[in-house]
Amino acid sequence: MENFSQTEENYLKAIFKLSERDDKPASTNAIAGEMSTSAASVTDMLRRLAEKGLIHYEKYRGVALTEKGSKLATGLIRKHRLWEVFLLEKLRFSWDEVQDMAEQLEHIQSPELVERLDDYLGRPKFDPHGDPIPDADGNFTFRKQVFLSALNPGEAGAVVGVNDHSPAFLQYLDRIGIKLGAHLSIAERFDYDESVRVLLGEANEQVLSKKVSQNLFIQKF
Amino acid sequence: MENFSQTEENYLKAIFKLSERDDKPASTNAIAGEMSTSAASVTDMLRRLAEKGLIHYEKYRGVALTEKGSKLATGLIRKHRLWEVFLLEKLRFSWDEVQDMAEQLEHIQSPELVERLDDYLGRPKFDPHGDPIPDADGNFTFRKQVFLSALNPGEAGAVVGVNDHSPAFLQYLDRIGIKLGAHLSIAERFDYDESVRVLLGEANEQVLSKKVSQNLFIQKF
């Protein structure tokens, strides 16, 4: 397999993420936003990625990954998430600290290393944020989950993932005692601001804002 | 601390290695050889590195690292060797496989990661090839060692390092049963081709070529 630059790889990941989000071609502007770069730079790069057969690109029409591009992006996500597990499980970093390091580690080129790492970590299926880790063939484990905001009073479930990966949000969750696997049930929903009162575990009651409830993935019991 | 490109970092390492080897300024050609690039490219890069205060550079006079450049190079070597230990000890790679991966991993930017990794590995003082791992302050553990070729018949010691890091040499050592820590003594020296007959451990006798004996570091008993 050819090698690609870290920049090219980051573009592929960005396009993958955007297509996954909306399930339609990613726009130049959206990619520019995701990559914190100018639209002009994106157009340049799209031309190059198309030339290398990594994306389908028609001027003004947005872009989608080709099979090849998709395989590559999935591989990057696999590496990113495995390294996150390593940093958390083995080096004892917390879930709000791993992003920047994984962002670099995902570009290490060595198929053998990825497989050994996967083995060493016990072939985890999810990363520290609850995101699925694709297997070596690029298959994601699917999990039935809903936003906390979609639960009705009386319903209960386990926290299985976060939608917002920002350190600020993750640290907030640490602070109020919510971590992956935590059990909770909806005690009350306030129409006023769409906040919810939840019972966490046995005896910990908290009111969570609408924003928070829209960023927590719950697997219903 | 500013960040430098992987290329700049690799140049610093090359210069460090060359200065260490001869203890005098590194020449443009020597660096070009080390980096597998043209002398013209090296001259270009030297100008840039000098501008950034990483090297002392006078046209036609060769180059030496500044304090700043030396600190940086030492940090890279620290990372490189720690990652090698990780790959060997944790991921079970062999000593002839780790070079390429460590060459990439050494560029991961995160001081915290290095320290955690060091901790995780039990603060090793030497890497899988017997090379000393500098501590966080850049201090190398010094070890009294000689080339096997410098030993006389009757003398004995332990193999503590290799001078040649090529997979071919390391695989050869694996093949004839020499690994770090192995005990050996000189049974006989042949003037004809400067090869030596050594006793390895209890009962394993081998004749080693001049070339091999010049690439093994021995700590005398």
Added chain:
DNA sequence: TACAATTTTTAGATTGGTCTAAAAATATTT
């Protein structure tokens, strides 16, 4: 449907890293 707003692309420039070929400086040999 025409005009305005927005998005996207193009044009032209810059920086880092590389190359080959030629010129200049240094080192070696006679």
Added chain:
DNA sequence: AAATATTTTTAGACCAATCTAAAAATTGTA
């Protein structure tokens, strides 16, 4: 010391990745 060989630098070019400003295309609205 002069001639020759070697090393190093310069000149000029190329590619990847980026930028700003301007032009072109598309989309939304009156």
